[in-house]
Amino acid sequence: MYTITLLPGDGIGPEVVAGAVQVLQAVQERTGAQFVTREAPFGGCAYDKTGTPLPEETLKLCLAGDAVLLGAVGGPKWDSLPVHQRPEVGALLPLRKHLGVFANLRPSVIFPALADASTLKREVVDGLDLMVVRELTGGIYFGSKHRETLPDGGVKVVETLEYTTGEIERVARVAFDLARKRSGKLTSVDKANVLESSRLWREVVSGVAGEYPDVELSHMLVDNCAMQLVRYPKQFDVLLTENMFGDILSDQASQLTGSIGMLPSAGLGSKVGLYEPIHGSAPDIAGQNLANPIATILSVAMMLRYSFDLPEAAELVEKAVAGVLDEGYRTADIMQPGMRQVGTVEMAKQIGVRLKLS
Numbered sequence: 001m002y003t004i005t006l007l008p009g010d011g012i013g014p015e016v017v018a019g020a021v022q023v024l025q026a027v028q029e030r031t032g033a034q035f036v037t038r039e040a041p042f043g044g045c046a047y048d049k050t051g052t053p054l055p056e057e058t059l060k061l062c063l064a065g066d067a068v069l070l071g072a073v074g075g076p077k078w079d080s081l082p083v084h085q086r087p088e089v090g091a092l093l094p095l096r097k098h099l100g101v102f103a104n105l106r107p108s109v110i111f112p113a114l115a116d117a118s119t120l121k122r123e124v125v126d127g128l129d130l131m132v133v134r135e136l137t138g139g140i141y142f143g144s145k146h147r148e149t150l151p152d153g154g155v156k157v158v159e160t161l162e163y164t165t166g167e168i169e170r171v172a173r174v175a176f177d178l179a180r181k182r183s184g185k186l187t188s189v190d191k192a193n194v195l196e197s198s199r200l201w202r203e204v205v206s207g208v209a210g211e212y213p214d215v216e217l218s219h220m221l222v223d224n225c226a227m228q229l230v231r232y233p234k235q236f237d238v239l240l241t242e243n244m245f246g247d248i249l250s251d252q253a254s255q256l257t258g259s260i261g262m263l264p265s266a267g268l269g270s271k272v273g274l275y276e277p278i279h280g281s282a283p284d285i286a287g288q289n290l291a292n293p294i295a296t297i298l299s300v301a302m303m304l305r306y307s308f309d310l311p312e313a314a315e316l317v318e319k320a321v322a323g324v325l326d327e328g329y330r331t332a333d334i335m336q337p338g339m340r341q342v343g344t345v346e347m348a349k350q351i352g353v354r355l356k357l358s
């Protein structure tokens with residue numbers, strides 16, 4: 001039996017998590033694996049309810065379960081709160097830190113049926129299968145912040161970016177291990193021409209490479225990488241990045257697959273994995289049954305594979321998603337002429353039905 005803590009969060013979070021839970025139930029019926037889910041307040045909705053975006057009880061529940069499935073947090077309603085009460089800084093970042101999920105796997109895989117759904121040409125994206133390994137619990141998002149008013153009335157802010165050799169080594173090993181199982185190619189991304197932290201990053205990653213003679217390591221500056229991702233993305237297999245670069249580049253990589261609504265993620269490092277779509281709370285479409293639930297459904301597949309060691313169940317989910325896309329079902333973000341537009345609820349339902357029949 002596997003215990004999953006559900007943190008639907010804000011905006012479209014509850015809609016996409018509800019869809020993923022439906023698919024999880026289908027996996028249970030199809031395979032006999034037993035899942036127990038427990039939901040907890042987290043993010044802006046938790047702040048409204050309890051005065052804090054990360055209630056103690058929520059954290060305890062997450063630490064006591066086998067895995068966490070998170071929707072998204074944040075939205076305009078909470079944007080003017082003091083920074084440490086904001087859902088992103090006061091809940092999401094500390095949750096990642098408490099769970100110790102230092103490696104964030106963000107696969108950017110194009111489903112054959114969506115090769116024409118991307119804004120890029122078919123030949124650029126067809127067959128794309130790349131993996132961003134993003135460092136998740138260090139870097140500038142976690143550094144100290146300082147803000148002061150200057151005598152001339154101007155404002156000065158200082159944010160700090162810290163990394164230790166240990167933090168870089170452990171995420172690099174995750175990326176090298178993955179590259180070894182895939183095509184044997186790893187591209188480490190940094191800004192070593194400017195940043196001291198990136199120079200350390202490059203030094204440490206090059207050092208770890210000694211343990212992996214079968215993996216071909218290259219280094220690329222982040223600005224070039226952003227350009228190469230849209231010029232010729234299929235040159236990449238595994239991309240290793242620090243926290244902020246990976247955040248930005250993975251949103252960019254998502255569009256190669258048709259939509260940010262397609263990209264799942266797995267936060268790994270501790271006993272309790274954290275699974276979440278890479279997108280945010282999408283306030284512009286929240287509550288309208290418009291959100292694409294596939295990123296969250298594919299996050300469930302990653303949970304089955306990485307936390308529960310159920311690779312066959314993970315494949316059932318991925319095949320059900322591919323099958324439903326082959327049948328022509330599309331949410332608005334991936335809609336194409338001649339296809340059948342459905343909402344969040346119907347898309348999740350179709351994937352669950354297909355999974356049970358497979």
Ligand SMILES: NC(=O)C1=CN([C@@H]2O[C@H](COP(=O)(O)OP(=O)(O)OC[C@H]3O[C@@H](n4cnc5c(N)ncnc54)[C@H](O)[C@@H]3O)[C@@H](O)[C@H]2O)C=CC1
Binds near residue numbers: 261278281290
């Ligand atoms: N992990 C998290 O909880 C994250 C939270 N955020 C928060 O989310 C809020 C909105 O941020 P944005 O910059 O607008 O990023 P976003 O990822 O929420 O949305 C960007 C664009 O993509 C669309 N989109 C996102 N997910 C979609 C889905 N599943 N289906 C269809 N379309 C989708 C949205 O409608 C929007 O047009 C902010 O408060 C931000 O801080 C942002 C990123 C991650």
Ligand SMILES: CC(C)CC(=O)C(=O)O
Binds near residue numbers: 092093141278279
């Ligand atoms: C809201 C940020 C802290 C996180 C983010 O954008 C992400 O993890 O993709």
Ligand SMILES: [Mg+2]
Binds near residue numbers: 247248251278
């Ligand atoms: Mg992001």
